[in-house]
Amino acid sequence: MWTSILIAVVVLLVLAVVFGGLLGFASERFKVEGNPLVEQIDSMLPQTQCGQCGFPGCRPYAESIANGDAINKCPPGGETTIKALADLLDIEPQPLDAEHGVEQAKRVAVIREDECIGCTKCIQACPVDAILGAAKQMHTVIESECTGCDLCLDPCPVDCIDMITIEPDIRNWTWTPPKSGIIATDRAGAGA
Amino acid sequence: MSEYLLILVSTILVNNFVLVQFLGLCPFMGVSGKLETAMGMSLATTFVLTLASVCSYLAYTYLLEPLDLAFLKTITFILVIAVVVQFTEMVVRKTSPLLYRVLGIFLPLITTNCAVLGVALLNVNKNNNFIESVLYGFGAAAGFSLVLVLFAAMRERIAVADVPVAFQGAAIGMITAGLMSLAFLGFTGLVSV
Numbered sequence: 001m002w003t004s005i006l007i008a009v010v011v012l013l014v015l016a017v018v019f020g021g022l023l024g025f026a027s028e029r030f031k032v033e034g035n036p037l038v039e040q041i042d043s044m045l046p047q048t049q050c051g052q053c054g055f056p057g058c059r060p061y062a063e064s065i066a067n068g069d070a071i072n073k074c075p076p077g078g079e080t081t082i083k084a085l086a087d088l089l090d091i092e093p094q095p096l097d098a099e100h101g102v103e104q105a106k107r108v109a110v111i112r113e114d115e116c117i118g119c120t121k122c123i124q125a126c127p128v129d130a131i132l133g134a135a136k137q138m139h140t141v142i143e144s145e146c147t148g149c150d151l152c153l154d155p156c157p158v159d160c161i162d163m164i165t166i167e168p169d170i171r172n173w174t175w176t177p178p179k180s181g182i183i184a185t186d187r188a189g190a191g192a
Numbered sequence: 193m194s195e196y197l198l199i200l201v202s203t204i205l206v207n208n209f210v211l212v213q214f215l216g217l218c219p220f221m222g223v224s225g226k227l228e229t230a231m232g233m234s235l236a237t238t239f240v241l242t243l244a245s246v247c248s249y250l251a252y253t254y255l256l257e258p259l260d261l262a263f264l265k266t267i268t269f270i271l272v273i274a275v276v277v278q279f280t281e282m283v284v285r286k287t288s289p290l291l292y293r294v295l296g297i298f299l300p301l302i303t304t305n306c307a308v309l310g311v312a313l314l315n316v317n318k319n320n321n322f323i324e325s326v327l328y329g330f331g332a333a334a335g336f337s338l339v340l341v342l343f344a345a346m347r348e349r350i351a352v353a354d355v356p357v358a359f360q361g362a363a364i365g366m367i368t369a370g371l372m373s374l375a376f377l378g379f380t381g382l383v384s385v
Binding site for chain 2 (some may be wrong): 026
């Protein structure tokens with residue numbers, strides 16, 4: 001009688017210890033670094049690092065969205081980004097929050113080079129290191145790196161930076177989706 | 193061979209776990225609101241039930257029986273199933289984020305389900321051998337998935353139907369489940385295992 005109880009207790013104890021050890025080992029061995037959801041949201045944001053959403057860059061905003069923040073604070077991404085995020089998170093798309101700015105066509109900064117005094121202030125302000133130059137040397141913008149975030153305009157003491165809208169050409173032209181609500185079934189869906 | 197086929201037909205249709213044996217009713221009512229979640233739940237259940245019947249069979253045959261500890265089977269099964277599912281969840285989460293998105297939240301949910309423990313205990317009661325145990329678990333899961341997906345599809349239709357106020361929501365769901373159960377009773381006598 002007593003031996004069988006003892007055996008039962010020992011067997012359960014051994015099982016529990018082995019399984020506990022296994023799970024403990026697995027939780028260390030298979031630890032997931034970072035939040036995969038944050039990665040996905042971050043990859044949908046436009047990576048302008050402009051800070052118009054109120055966060056210091058796209059990644060902090062992505063983390064905030066993953067924690068339940070509103071998805072409509074990104075003017076550079078505009079409607080397309082909001083739609084993609086709403087799809088990913090399975091929530092209703094909202095219109096862009098005007099408090100954080102309005103959606104504009106894609107722009108790049110261009111420095112009027114003969115007016116530049118080489119103060120390096122815009123280099124420090126650039127979130128993506130798209131401005132090239134050294135102290136007392138003329139600066140210039142690497143066009144392909146520039147995200148059009150406007151952050152270099154304010155620090156420039158001689159106001160020699162222009163924001164130029166990129167005219168759509170064959171490489172960056174995108175198709176404009178038609179207005180929603182044209183088709184009757186769309187309207188019925190929105191009403192339901 | 194035909195014996196294995198009989199086990200499958202028996203568990204899927206004749207002795208359906210949800211509608212005939214009334215096991216696993218909680219997820220049946222709980223996650224059948226949307227077809228998509230019902231699919232995820234079905235996949236997770238199929239996985240867990242098959243795995244659970246394998247593990248509990250091994251634990252019973254090679255640990256409890258030789259030590260004459262058959263009376264410990266319930267608690268041992270709970271322990272084994274919980275650990276194996278938890279472990280698999282960790283591995284899946286690390287190796288395949290995509291699969292984790294599909295199964296993720298349902299895996300721990302189904303672990304504590306009565307259908308899972310029911311399969312393990314019924315396997316012991318029926319003296320199933322290894323292959324029979326696997327098939328029994330898989331068949332039970334397939335039956336569960338079948339009725340869960342059917343029921344979810346029906347509930348999606350009911351959601352837009354003109355249901356009298358008193359019957360809306362869970363009430364009409366219960367009635368539908370009852371009618372489904374009656375319909376599945378029609379399979380009785382198809383095979384006898």
